[in-house]
Amino acid sequence: MALVAAFIAIACSLLGAFLVLRKMTMVGDAISHAVLPGIAIAYWLSQSRASLWMFLGAAIVGVGATIVIEVLRKKLRVQSDASIGMTFTSLFALGVVLITYWSDSVDLDQECVLYGEIAYVPFNLWLVDGVSYGPIALWSSGALLLVVLLYIIVGYKGLKMTSFNEDYAAVLGIAAGLWNLSLMSMVSLATVVSFESVGAILVVALLVAPAATAYLFIQRLKPLLIASASLGLVGALGGYGLSKVLETSIAGSIATVLGALFLIALIIHSLSARKTNGYAVEA
Template identity: 45%
Template sequence: MSPGLEIQLICAVTAAACALVGAFLVLRRAALLSDAISHAVLPGIAIAFFVTGDLASPFLLVAAAITGVVTVALIEALTRTRLVKADAAIGLVFPALFSIGVILISLLASDVHLDADAVLLGDPAFAWIERFTVGGQDLGPLALWWMGGIFAICLVFVTVFYKELKLSTFDAALAAALGFAPVALHYALMALVSVVAVGAFDVVGSVLVVALMIAPPAAAWLLTDRMDVLLVLSVAFGIASAIGGYWMARGLDASIAGAMAGASGVVFILAFAFAPERGLVAQALRRRRQKATFAERMLLVHLLHHERTPEAERECRVSHLEDHLRWDHARALLAVRTAEREDAITRAGDRLMLTDSGRTRAQRAMVE
């Protein structure tokens, strides 16, 4: 397998894991926690490294998970005091913990691979170099095995606790009443987010972890209201961002991590603009339809009011609508065309006349 393909696989699995757990943060409107956790687990990683002396030790994941839970607990404790809001609590806790981690690394581990730049930015281009070997046989990149295992844990967790996660995400009070222990589930999820964050450090860095945890699920949320579909779309968008970012980086001779972040942003922007129900284009078209419908109703009521009156010859003309209803020419034409399309009026030159259907609709509009 070529290094390029291995890099793509590593990045795709990493993005899939980030997007899967990130979807629950987005659904819980706790997206800022991804930023907090991805930075605040650094002191846990640093302390575990000082104890074990091994960057590949699984105790780093355990320490990161514990630190992530501590981070969430501190944020929630500050929030419960009601002296600061949730976003302010996040802004107080995670910079403090992250700075402690940076200080520990700069003072005690300045001569090892664990440095602040690597944690922040990562370097996917070199993720394939460290190999996983058993009995002298090369089984592929170690990062792929790590992230594959973490992704598998995420899948098992979501599959086993899907019902509980779904209920506690949308109605924690009901989940507690039914005995689902939403608080314990919340902290288990935060621990899993911490594990995913630290597992992705060497591959993509904490900055890109945030992008991959938030952008794909946010894009998916614009496209569906079903949680199961949202999870699938989140993972698919994460993988697409990773692979698309890799090829974008190759084409531009740019940073792979930066290109992946850019690709995830492009995915979100496309969904933000073109989502069928919530996208900007759909909203603009809906507003245009509403504007046309309202103008059509006003036109029908106006024609009904003047129908069979001495003023009808003058009032029921397209040219007179602009003066009487204070419409510009474009709005007058929009109302007329909409009414014609709905078979509510007939038009003879400049003269407008109601059809039976249009008369009924005008009468209904006046009652409403």
């Protein structure tokens, strides 16, 4: 279970670093909630919880949500926060309605999507001809981490350029819009792979908290990626340990540890900024 949490935490933290740099953290929040109707429709059509169908449904809705947000913001001049809020709440509500309406034929639960239950990971095994190859979540989260790492390695230049300066990237012939869509597709993938184990709410925390914490001290991309992944790992393992000690929700404990790390980092950053300003005044 701890390994599953670690894999998901590292994958989400790496993607979160690019969302923080692009000031798109709320878009990640929107996608993690907006994919619910895609998941519900994919399951209803396929009657399968296979990751491929789930990913296709989530990716289509996730990319669609991104396009809707961009159209509302750039074409219709709707404020960014309003366009994000309206999009993800509407889609999430639609997902809840679909799951409720198809409750007799869709074996999905909105509470599972929201909160997950990583404690059940060991019971959902990958069986082939009666042979167990371990928990499905362990394989899927490991594959997620591998895909995210390959995506960042292969697309590092494009991601870097479009994260720091979209206009300059456009001058160099780099399609910022396509890179945005690819990043949102990866966030959709992370959400659909993770929702059953850790839930959409913890996915949001893992996308935002480690990267936001690291960004208080680091602005260079490579160190930011390393620091984000490290903080995500610390939060996952620390939260898992805390849940064992207090006998509480694993997902809730991980989110609590991530929040505590951000608060500590914020205090240190504020104190160091005051100290620096004090020296500047004295000088």
